Amino acid sequence: MNLTSLTIGRARDGLRRKAFKARELAEAYIKAMAAARPLNAYLVETPDRALEAAAQTDARLQKGEALPLDGVPVAVKDLFCTEGVETTAASKILGGFVPPYESTVTANLWRNGALMLGKTNLDEFAMGSATITGARGPTENPWRRRGDNRPLVPGGSSGGSAAAVAARAALAATGTDTGGSIRQPASFCGIVGLKPTYGRCSRWGIIAFASSLDQAGPMTRDVRDAAIMLQAMAGHDPRDSTSAPVPVPDFEKAVGQSIKGLRIGIPKEYRLDGMPKEIEVLWQRGIDWIKAAGATPVEISLKLTRYALATYYIIAPAEASSNLARYDGVRFGLRVPGETLDAMYENTRGQGFGAEVRRRVLIGTYVLSAGYYDAYYLKAQKIRTLIARDFAEAYRNCDAILTPTAPSAAFAIGEKMDDPIAMYLNDVFTVPVNLAGLPGISVPAGLSQDGLPLGLQVIGKAFDEETVLRVAAVLEDAAKFDATPALATGLA
Amino acid sequence: MALDKATVARIAALARIKVPEAELDALAGELSKILTWVEQLNEIDVTGVEPMTAVAHARPPLRADGVTDGGIRDKILANAPETTNGFFVVPKVVE
Numbered sequence: 263m264n265l266t267s268l269t270i271g272r273a274r275d276g277l278r279r280k281a282f283k284a285r286e287l288a289e290a291y292i293k294a295m296a297a298a299r300p301l302n303a304y305l306v307e308t309p310d311r312a313l314e315a316a317a318q319t320d321a322r323l324q325k326g327e328a329l330p331l332d333g334v335p336v337a338v339k340d341l342f343c344t345e346g347v348e349t350t351a352a353s354k355i356l357g358g359f360v361p362p363y364e365s366t367v368t369a370n371l372w373r374n375g376a377l378m379l380g381k382t383n384l385d386e387f388a389m390g391s392a393t394i395t396g397a398r399g400p401t402e403n404p405w406r407r408r409g410d411n412r413p414l415v416p417g418g419s420s421g422g423s424a425a426a427v428a429a430r431a432a433l434a435a436t437g438t439d440t441g442g443s444i445r446q447p448a449s450f451c452g453i454v455g456l457k458p459t460y461g462r463c464s465r466w467g468i469i470a471f472a473s474s475l476d477q478a479g480p481m482t483r484d485v486r487d488a489a490i491m492l493q494a495m496a497g498h499d500p501r502d503s504t505s506a507p508v509p510v511p512d513f514e515k516a517v518g519q520s521i522k523g524l525r526i527g528i529p530k531e532y533r534l535d536g537m538p539k540e541i542e543v544l545w546q547r548g549i550d551w552i553k554a555a556g557a558t559p560v561e562i563s564l565k566l567t568r569y570a571l572a573t574y575y576i577i578a579p580a581e582a583s584s585n586l587a588r589y590d591g592v593r594f595g596l597r598v599p600g601e602t603l604d605a606m607y608e609n610t611r612g613q614g615f616g617a618e619v620r621r622r623v624l625i626g627t628y629v630l631s632a633g634y635y636d637a638y639y640l641k642a643q644k645i646r647t648l649i650a651r652d653f654a655e656a657y658r659n660c661d662a663i664l665t666p667t668a669p670s671a672a673f674a675i676g677e678k679m680d681d682p683i684a685m686y687l688n689d690v691f692t693v694p695v696n697l698a699g700l701p702g703i704s705v706p707a708g709l710s711q712d713g714l715p716l717g718l719q720v721i722g723k724a725f726d727e728e729t730v731l732r733v734a735a736v737l738e739d740a741a742k743f744d745a746t747p748a749l750a751t752g753l754a
Numbered sequence: 755m756a757l758d759k760a761t762v763a764r765i766a767a768l769a770r771i772k773v774p775e776a777e778l779d780a781l782a783g784e785l786s787k788i789l790t791w792v793e794q795l796n797e798i799d800v801t802g803v804e805p806m807t808a809v810a811h812a813r814p815p816l817r818a819d820g821v822t823d824g825g826i827r828d829k830i831l832a833n834a835p836e837t838t839n840g841f842f843v844v845p846k847v848v849e
Contacts (some may be wrong), residue, residue: 358833459811504808506810506811506812507814572791575788575791590832593830595833603844608772611769611773612774621784625788627765627768628757628785636811640791641800643807644800644806645800646805673788681786698809699809724811725811725812
């Protein structure tokens with residue numbers, strides 16, 4: 263049996279039946295992780311730590327005291343602080359930073375028995391849609407176009423996590439999603455990616471990008487696994503006042519439940535001019551699938567969709583410019599000396615930030631500066647109110663919303679790199695969900711004409727991940743997506 | 755909105771980021787392009803609309819105003835580029 267081909271659900275059953283040991287599962291993934299090195303998905307590998315945790319799992323299994331995620335080898339986006347393990351957000355400015363504390367989400371995973379394989383690559387400070395802006399180079403997508411061996415991007419910013427899960431070099435991974443950074447790479451890599459409702463997971467110990475938009479979530483091989491992972495990751499944390507004090511339901515129970523009678527919104531504004539035909543065909547197929555399962559598609563209007571990206575590119579950089587003020591060469595990370603304190607700050611930040619981060623910090627500084635605050639930042643916040651209102655209005659008439667995840671399949675490394683706005687368009691379908699703070703999932707639904715995965719997105723009401731998972735599982739069942747990437751090193 | 759070189763230099767100074775003189779022109783071009791693109795937002799009437807300042811779908815709870823940690827000076831200093839006698843070290847700020 264190839265242990266790396268199992269889902270969490272199956273691995274859990276196998277471990278409890280004693281078909282194999284947690285040590286064997288961990289060893290299989292450590293081997294796959296090493297074989298996947300050419301993809302540059304992992305920035306740090308922690309095999310010893312994984313084996314040690316696996317030994318503890320085996321001891322628990324022996325006593326029949328299994329934890330919910332016992333023995334599950336997980337990759338962690340390098341935006342989550344991990345105690346004693348270097349955490350850099352793929353930025354030069356955090357080079358060598360070893361957190362003295364553990365993020366709440368990862369601590370929740372370890373408490374539930376999961377084990378860490380390593381830390382995965384991302385766009386610097388999660389600012390990007392292709393995992394190409396990090397200080398340690400791009401991550402490659404394990405997929406290839408049919409008959410074309412050029413390396414493709416895995417999407418971003420959680421591209422290392424997506425590539426690792428797709429290559430079978432991790433059983434599951436954590437990601438973070440500020441404007442689509444879980445869902446878009448999930449779509450590009452043919453896996454499931456779930457962005458929970460804002461406040462569902464604690465942000466404590468996650469390196470901040472845009473605090474009113476950032477949310478952690480799971481990246482997995484199937485919808486059930488996303489539910490199992492979210493169960494362990496979610497919950498109120500007194501150390502993050504924006505993490506919601508609401509009960510965490512049994513997410514796995516939602517998977518497999520009928521969607522008969524549900525009304526599924528189809529936003530007419532998501533039919534973009536110039537959208538590739540194959541994306542439109544995929545979307546229509548999704549609509550047919552939910553209809554066949556007894557749900558009713560209803561046309562809805564999200565009027566401000568086309569303004570969401572511009573709104574996001576004011577709000578996110580504004581928050582980033584404030585959050586990234588802490589990188590000053592004094593308390594952690596890089597210091598580049600200077601004659602005065604200000605010169606030291608300027609030298610450190612000048613050399614420590616890459617081009618995209620610098621661009622966004624400057625935009626953010628500008629839109630918050632005296633004389634421009636009202637025209638840009640305040641205006642964007644008001645439009646954000648209207649965008650959230652659009653969703654609230656739509657939900658009076660439907661239970662969930664179905665859209666494509668991204669306007670294209672994965673593109674080649676090097677494409678879209680000299681035009682920031684072309685890159686930003688990747689997130690046109692995902693950004694509105696973050697602005698409104700809603701849950702959304704990407705499910706692999708088919709292949710493009712040249713053989714690359716394409717995802718469909720299900721958006722839910724606030725704190726209604728259960729309906730999102732229900733609809734996603736129906737799409738998954740209908741799509742029967744079983745293609746594997748060319749470079750699935752874990753299966754080799 | 756087109757930004758000139760001097761404005762970019764001013765923003766960079768506000769953000770405490772050193773930008774080499776030779777890069778200012780190109781950067782002004784990039785930033786201007788983004789700012790021109792976001793100007794599409796002027797098409798929307800926001801009269802009477804409240805700004806969204808928090809996303810919270812659930813009311814944030816109050817917590818006790820108490821000390822929850824401390825006594826971890828060495829842990830806090832462990833990542834600092836330069837320390838002495840239990841303090842961070844910075845360039846001289848007072849003559």
